[in-house]
Amino acid sequence: MKVGDRVRVKTKVEVFHHPKSKNQPYDLAGQEGTIAAILTEYNGKPISANFPVLVDLGDRFRTHFREDELEIIEG
Numbered sequence: 001m002k003v004g005d006r007v008r009v010k011t012k013v014e015v016f017h018h019p020k021s022k023n024q025p026y027d028l029a030g031q032e033g034t035i036a037a038i039l040t041e042y043n044g045k046p047i048s049a050n051f052p053v054l055v056d057l058g059d060r061f062r063t064h065f066r067e068d069e070l071e072i073i074e075g
Contacts, residue, residue, distance in 0.1 A: 002035065005072050007055060009065070010070060012027055013069055014027050015063060028057070033056050036062060037054040050066070052066070
């Protein structure tokens with residue numbers, strides 16, 4: 001995976017900060033977006049982030065994922 005790849009959420013991931021569903025669980029399974037960043041360092045120092053892949057899902061909504069929660073969309 002690299003920045004700019006189109007991805008789809010392939011597992012059940014519930015978030016409580018989705019703009020359309022404040023403070024209620026919102027399942028992101030099947031949502032598609034673009035990888036905005038892969039977090040491997042902070043201030044020049046290597047880090048081991050739990051959810052290193054930042055995905056832009058549109059509608060001013062970005063969230064972090066593990067690589068195993070996403071699949072690359074071909075095409």
